[in-house]
Amino acid sequence: MIDDSNLKTKGFPTLEELKRLGTYPSDEAFMKGPIAVIECIEEIPCNPCEETCIKGAIKIGKPITNLPRLNTTKCSGCSFCISSCPGLAIYIKDYTYSEKEALIIFPYEFLPLPKVNEEVIAVDREGQSICKGSVIKVNNNKANDNTVLISMVYSKEYFHDIVAMKRL
Ligand code: SF4
Ligand code: SF4
Numbered sequence: 001m002i003d004d005s006n007l008k009t010k011g012f013p014t015l016e017e018l019k020r021l022g023t024y025p026s027d028e029a030f031m032k033g034p035i036a037v038i039e040c041i042e043e044i045p046c047n048p049c050e051e052t053c054i055k056g057a058i059k060i061g062k063p064i065t066n067l068p069r070l071n072t073t074k075c076s077g078c079s080f081c082i083s084s085c086p087g088l089a090i091y092i093k094d095y096t097y098s099e100k101e102a103l104i105i106f107p108y109e110f111l112p113l114p115k116v117n118e119e120v121i122a123v124d125r126e127g128q129s130i131c132k133g134s135v136i137k138v139n140n141n142k143a144n145d146n147t148v149l150i151s152m153v154y155s156k157e158y159f160h161d162i163v164a165m166k167r168l
Helices: 006-010 015-021 048-052
Strands: 035-038 090-094 101-108 119-123 129-139 148-155 164-167
Touching (some): 101 164, 129 164
Antiparallel strands (some): 090 101, 101 148, 119 164, 129 148
């Protein structure tokens, strides 16, 4: 656990802190296609993500307070694990989406829901406005346990920064 972390002092982890923990995928892994990012940095007794992943890509093991580790070679980016997480700590990113745009799929808990093709603001871990985003899918499937999954594309320039969206 990071005692002097940005999470403890400001309520969110920095990218550097995530990389220091060793749970953030490598650039090489991101270059291969869609992949889960698990920003779970509190050692809490929780493991539904591990149980949900049928690929066996998420490992927590024992004790249950271990931080989840992603085996990037097993992850297909299917997004099934997103709705299993009560902490909204998992999203999917795809650096290979197009030449200039990256894709992120993240859980969204606000109403009204955005619409497909809606222009939105892509935000970073602090909730700061970073760049424009475009919603390409709103997945409100009941199989997702009532967790709405938003797919949004945005400039690759901000690939690592973006984690969510807000309305214009
Ligand atoms: S995206 Fe799919 S394969 Fe990857 S960790 Fe989540 S459930 Fe497993
Ligand atoms: S389900 Fe979410 S909060 Fe629980 S261990 Fe997995 S990533 Fe962390």
